[in-house]
Amino acid sequence: MKTVAIFGGNADIVAILVRLINQYDAAEAVSFPTVEELLAGSFDLLLLSSSVSEEDEALIRAQVSQPVIQHYGGGSGLLRAELLPYLD
Amino acid sequence: MKSYELHSADSRGAANHGWLQSYHTFSFANYHNPSRIHFGALRVLNDDTVSGGMGFGQHPHDNMEIISIPLEGDLEHQDSMGNKAVIRHGDIQVMSAGTGIYHSEYNHSKDSTVKFLQIWVFPNKKNVTPRYDQISLNVADRHNQLQQILSPNSEDAGVWVHQDTWFHLGKFDQDVEMSYSIKKAGNGVYAFVLSGNFELDGQALSTRDGLGIRGAEAFDLKALTPDSEILLMEVPMQF
Numbered sequence: 001m002k003t004v005a006i007f008g009g010n011a012d013i014v015a016i017l018v019r020l021i022n023q024y025d026a027a028e029a030v031s032f033p034t035v036e037e038l039l040a041g042s043f044d045l046l047l048l049s050s051s052v053s054e055e056d057e058a059l060i061r062a063q064v065s066q067p068v069i070q071h072y073g074g075g076s077g078l079l080r081a082e083l084l085p086y087l088d
Numbered sequence: 089m090k091s092y093e094l095h096s097a098d099s100r101g102a103a104n105h106g107w108l109q110s111y112h113t114f115s116f117a118n119y120h121n122p123s124r125i126h127f128g129a130l131r132v133l134n135d136d137t138v139s140g141g142m143g144f145g146q147h148p149h150d151n152m153e154i155i156s157i158p159l160e161g162d163l164e165h166q167d168s169m170g171n172k173a174v175i176r177h178g179d180i181q182v183m184s185a186g187t188g189i190y191h192s193e194y195n196h197s198k199d200s201t202v203k204f205l206q207i208w209v210f211p212n213k214k215n216v217t218p219r220y221d222q223i224s225l226n227v228a229d230r231h232n233q234l235q236q237i238l239s240p241n242s243e244d245a246g247v248w249v250h251q252d253t254w255f256h257l258g259k260f261d262q263d264v265e266m267s268y269s270i271k272k273a274g275n276g277v278y279a280f281v282l283s284g285n286f287e288l289d290g291q292a293l294s295t296r297d298g299l300g301i302r303g304a305e306a307f308d309l310k311a312l313t314p315d316s317e318i319l320l321m322e323v324p325m326q327f
Contacts, residue, residue: 010188013148050150051187051215072210074150074188077132081115081125 002087006031006071007038007060008049013074017049020076026087039063045086047071090303092289093127097296100135107142111135113280113298127278127300128325129251132208135296137201143194149185153209153249155238156181156193157319159282161202167191171220175204178227180237182247186216205280205319210327211250221247227259234258234268234320254322260284260311268320269306276302276325279309284316 004027008014014031021029032038035056038046045067048057061068069082101112101119112119113133114126125131131152143164156163156175163175167183168190175181183189195202223246229235237246238255246255254271268277279288279299286293287310293299301307302325309318 010148010150012190013150013188016148070214072131072150073152073208074148074185077116077208080117080120084120085122 002027002044003042004029004083005038005041005043005046005066006049007035007046007052008071009051009053010049010074014049016075017047017071017079020079021047021083024083024087027083035059045069045083047082050074090289090301090307092291093300093302094291094293095124095298095300097294097298100296107139109137111296126210127323128276129210129212129253129323129327130207130278130321131210132206133278133280133298134206135203136206137203138195140195140200141198144192146190146192148188148190149183150188151211151214152185153211153251153253154183154185155205155207155209155247155249155255157205157207157237159203159205161200161204162196163202163204164194164196165191165222167220169218169220173222175222176224179222179224180247181222182220182238182249184211184216184219184250186211186214186218189218189220207255207321209249209251209253209323212252212324212327213250216250223247225257230257230259232258232260232264234266251327252324256320257317258309258320259315259317262311262314262316265308265310267306267308270304271322272324273305274325275322276300277304277307278321278323280319280321282317282319284311284313286311286316286318 018029103110234256242248
């Protein structure tokens with residue numbers, strides 16, 4: 001079981017991504033409301049959602065050692081293809 | 089060096105939800121094929137048929153350029169920006185999802201099916217302000233020629249998107265030939281046959297086949313059957 005962190009500024013879309021990922025057998029989702037809490041959090045990979053400032057994204061990518069996946073589309077369409085390579 | 093990537097119609101992922109029959113050229117939702125993830129910036133090419141009165145309830149999108157092209161019937165669209173519209177055959181709709189947008193899409197008819205293409209292109213800029221547009225095209229302008237329906241430029245023909253991509257539609261009489269020149273060096277073209285048979289640079293294509301062309305400055309196109317219709321999608325291969 002992999003823990004997938006989700007970080008994004010659109011709370012509605014983040015909530016949907018959490019719900020969708022929690023339906024997967026091989027993953028559980030956790031979201032963080034602030035960059036500080038994300039950087040202090042524990043997870044196996046990070047899904048970066050929308051509405052993240054360039055400054056925050058740069059900080060996250062510099063400090064997070066786990067794989068960072070950019071999520072596109074805002075829902076179930078691409079999520080499976082984005083995550084599957086990391087959920088083996 | 090020019091190269092070709094053929095996706096035959098029957099090699100696409102199929103999803104039958106009863107009210108929705110969808111064919112996915114690239115991995116989408118529950119269809120996952122690691123060798124079919126995207127063609128350059130072209131990420132989704134869904135060929136959808138929706139039963140009368142049915143459709144997609146309100147759902148979100150972000151960070152994607154989403155283009156809908158009705159092929160038969162009419163689509164009813166409503167979104168969180170206050171847009172409510174019917175998209176008819178001959179129209180093209182575009183949404184830049186950017187920071188996030190909610191929308192619904194329903195078959196406008198209670199009785200007959202609607203067929204449409206939904207195409208997703210990766211944007212060249214994340215987190216843009218969401219926008220919506222739709223225009224009506226003059227279908228006669230694509231008879232035996234390529235009609236530009238999408239570009240990166242708001243002043244150019246068709247709708248515009250946040251990406252260096254150009255879409256053209258053409259409907260050809262049998263044996264009509266022409267060539268297509270790449271608009272931006274390095275771009276590739278994904279050709280999708282809507283009806284009939286074509287030959288592109290000698291590659292034979294039938295209805296709903298797709299062909300990705302890389303490394304070309306131009307390519308030749310010939311209609312092999314009457315009323316043959318094709319969609320050309322030029323997209324960046326590096327983005």
